[in-house]
Amino acid sequence: DVKVTQSSRYLVKRTGEKVFLECVQDMDHENMFWYRQDPGLGLRLIYFSYDVKMKEKGDIPEGYSVSREKKERFSLILESASTNQTSMYLCASSSGTSGSWTGELFFGEGSRLTVL
Amino acid sequence: GQNIDQPTEMTATEGAIVQINCTYQTSGFNGLFWYQQHAGEAPTFLSYNVLDGLEEKGRFSSFLSRSKGYSYLLLKELQMKDSASYLCAVTNYGQNFVFGPGTRLSVLP
Numbered sequence: 481d482v483k484v485t486q487s488s489r490y491l492v493k494r495t496g497e498k499v500f501l502e503c504v505q506d507m508d509h510e511n512m513f514w515y516r517q518d519p520g521l522g523l524r525l526i527y528f529s530y531d532v533k534m535k536e537k538g539d540i541p542e543g544y545s546v547s548r549e550k551k552e553r554f555s556l557i558l559e560s561a562s563t564n565q566t567s568m569y570l571c572a573s574s575s576g577t578s579g580s581w582t583g584e585l586f587f588g589e590g591s592r593l594t595v596l
Numbered sequence: 597g598q599n600i601d602q603p604t605e606m607t608a609t610e611g612a613i614v615q616i617n618c619t620y621q622t623s624g625f626n627g628l629f630w631y632q633q634h635a636g637e638a639p640t641f642l643s644y645n646v647l648d649g650l651e652e653k654g655r656f657s658s659f660l661s662r663s664k665g666y667s668y669l670l671l672k673e674l675q676m677k678d679s680a681s682y683l684c685a686v687t688n689y690g691q692n693f694v695f696g697p698g699t700r701l702s703v704l705p
Contacts, residue, residue: 515695585639586641
């Protein structure tokens, strides 16, 4: 079974702190995604990556950056956390290469971030 | 741009049938997914449609009409454990998945 693991289930940070959210998948998937989920807004894509060292902006990239140094790991970085970044963050992965998507999304358990 | 619409909430009775609709407007459509998400948990895959028609999987079926930009998820013989949010998602020719706002289904005894 595909396993997508997020490093922290719950985090509490202060405004202005730098926050790292780590995600690791064990199925050699090419594509990895970071979403945030807020009540009434559904899942919104922050960034995605279809290869090592590649990244693409999603719908709401402002205030976030990402890093993909290894195929299995995709990190989301909040350089200076703000209260409006309080949310549930979901990492996901899928198979597929060079624009040819082949598989569904597999999600991690989520990281609930509270910024005070 | 891309726009996906679903009803916000639905209520149904245990043992009944419920249909959750999803309408979408998107460029480069490449497939439509349905996910189930229980409160506090990650979404899990339910079904995938890329061609028009009905896909059946046990108690769950999903239908797609590409010309109408319309899909529905049909849940039969509802059980209490089916109380969850149901997310419609569309993929385009890239590897991107765009999600609708989700429909929260409550199954009552």
